[in-house]
Amino acid sequence: MPRVAFKTTLMACCAAVSVIAVIAAPVHAQTASMAFRIEGQPLDQALIEFARAADVQVLFTPELVRGKRAGAVSGTLSPREALATLLNGTGVGIRSVSADGRTFSLGATDVAGAEPEVVVVTALKRTAAIAKVPAAVVAINGTDIRERGIVGADGLVDEIPGVSINYSTGGTGYGLLSIRGIGGADDYKPNGSPSVALHVDGIYQTSNAYVGMPLFDLERIEVLKGPQGTLYGRNTTAGVINAITRGPSEAFEGYADVRAGNFDYTRFETAFGGKVSENFGVRLAVMAENGGGFMNGEGAGTLAGFRPTVGGIVQTQVPAVTDPGKREGFGDKDMVAARATFSFDFTPQTNLTVKAFASRDRGDSRQYDRLEKALDNTQFNAGENADPYSFYSQKYFTHAYDIRGLSGTLTHRVKENLNFTVVGGVQSTDRTDGGNGDGSPYPGYEYAFDEKLSQASLEMRLSDDNGGKFDWIVGAFYLTDSADFDSTWTSFTVRSVYDNNHKQRRNSFAVFGQADYNVTEKLRLSGGLRFTRDTVDYKGQNIDHNPWGISIYNSTFATVSGFSWDRDFEDDNLSGRLTAQYFVNDNFNLFASASTGYRGGGFDGTSIMTLEETYPFESETVTAYEAGARWYKGRFRASLDVFSYKFKNLQATTRLANDTNGRTNVGKAETSGVDLAVGVRLFDGQTQKLDLDLSAAFLDSEITEYISRRAADVAATVGDPLPGAPDVTANLSLKHQVAFTGGWYLTSRLTVAHHGEESNRLNALPNNTAEPYTLTNVHVELASPASWSVYAFGKNVTDEVYFPELNGAARLVGAPATYGVGLRYRF
Known part of the structure; x- marks a missing residue:
């Protein structure tokens, strides 16, 4: 032109x-x-x-x-x-x-x-209207993110059907995201390979440790459901979450937002910036969040002063269970984060965007509640009542998470319709956390984790993707990451204190390409391949300190303590995707795809008690088939996706030959289901509008083959659903807006979310299967013509008691009714 x-x-x-x-x-x-x-x-x-x-x-x-x-x-x-x-x-x-x-x-x-x-997305590493993307993509813009109260990737649960989270026994700081039933069986430790690939501004977050990182001042969040092995590579068997933060605008602008709620909750967020000169722009964003703890600690209860007994003799050399006293409002947040974005327009064809980010989290580690004493007559129960929001513990655990990162994106238009993109970043993290996964003061297996993570990645892409007869993209990707993590366990069951010290180094290199051919004006064919080479080095040692002289570590785990290991793992993978898309007209199109992907093999990162647990497991692979339809016309939009996946070399924790728990390849699984989304403007007048959005995911998952030395586990597991795979999830949103004279307008949103039954582990018993729940949330905002607005919000306004996760007699309790008010000013 x-x-x-x-x-x-x-x-x-x-x-x-x-x-x-x-x-x-x-x-x-x-x-x-x-x-x-x-x-x-x-x-x-x-x-x-x-x-x-x-x-x-x-x-x-x-x-x-x-x-x-x-x-x-x-x-x-x-x-x-x-x-x-x-x-x-x-x-x-x-x-x-x-x-x-x-x-x-x-x-x-x-x-x-x-x-x-x-709605425009970059989910397939090119800009396109979401209605024309041949994949299951959900996009939430910045306004909806704010109104729905999403402040992290875990906040997508109950907002996007098919997305779930499993905390397993690693505590609430170790979430395992799943999409369409894939991811709930992942390893919660930082060296694992998550099935859901979280990206922030194009940078892949290598560990589950980043699920809880704060997200703020967002342009949008995109969620790709299903395997994305071609453009995104390994560890995308469940899907991809892309969080895109805002950058500098042409003119100076910004906002400040402060809110306060019950349980002493406060949150402050501000961002501002713009063009400093014709070729240079800056944006600064800061967030602070505090309070919100809704659990009440009752101290150690009847277990205060308890010591183990051996042969009828109380072991006085063992420190007694302490009573920390009562504490109200436990579970408070204490987080601050900041990001600076710099945009350099070197020429009209070349731009460099650099983002520097840091966050500091010193909050409480949310504790599990336990069944009331009458239903749980064991030595672990310290006198629990029927109140799910009170718990007993000998400590009130807190955590310290620090994340620092620097990323950059260089875009250069080589010539008309030929673009070169480089995305790179470095990141480091320090984390300490602790807890007692059984929801009791009794230190059966009380843990303390100390972790140091680092990663560096670089991706280069060359593309011709502007809608011509033949579009294509080719690229190369390199990632290196390390995890140094120590796990210290205090156990009255084992009568000892013991350590697992781990060091893992991982490198991944990939080349990929995809081509789109517009056979006719209505038919488009796409194909892509990705080759990946992974290498992993894993070292560590196990130490039984036996500080009290009564350790039964060796007999408990059928091993000899004090061992070390040094293992290597290498793997190659070729993943691909074929897609056919047919445009019936400008408003309606159909697509079908077949693809493969994989989740990287590697090493167990939980509690290494025996040498057998140190051996590597193979990569998990998936073959995926999907078909979809998109209809966008005027006030109405609808999408339908049908999918079927088959998994081999399923990775999970099971009983090993020595009867200890370890991660390995346990068999095969299948999932299938339907995603449905409908949006319609029910009313459209001069001063008012009413929008309805309804989305739902229906999932059927089944473990078809299970390998275990225990015949009873095999019989109990084959035919079961996968962990983190609720059968039905749905979200209904009604949004009403009305304009008044003088430039005032009022926005009201009502959201109802349903989450079906799901388990948190393989071969789950009924006490590891959470019941369905339904949550109702509201947001009401009055905006003035003077660029300020006031709002009120409520979550779980019906005050439903629900448990996102059950772990035997221990229960993770969902938040009760929370509500608050806020003030927002735009400038």
């Missing part, structure tokens, strides 16, 4: 009403799609930038846009689609379009504009 001159002209209309016209010389019809990249910014500036990019004229009055903010536009769209996206949520809409499609007239509409939102 030739570059032409642009100008902004002030035009006079009747009755002395000023009209601004952003004019570009017309050079081509405005029905074809083109690439847009417009940051969120004040609406008047965004319209100028849009007109320049699209070579069109846009007419509007100054009063119409004053004090309003445009959303970001990114992707290959028609000018009308791009303008509708830019105007979404502003109260401004497209009133008319000239016959030649070169002049757009704007006017006041309802509070969010009559045009449907065109």
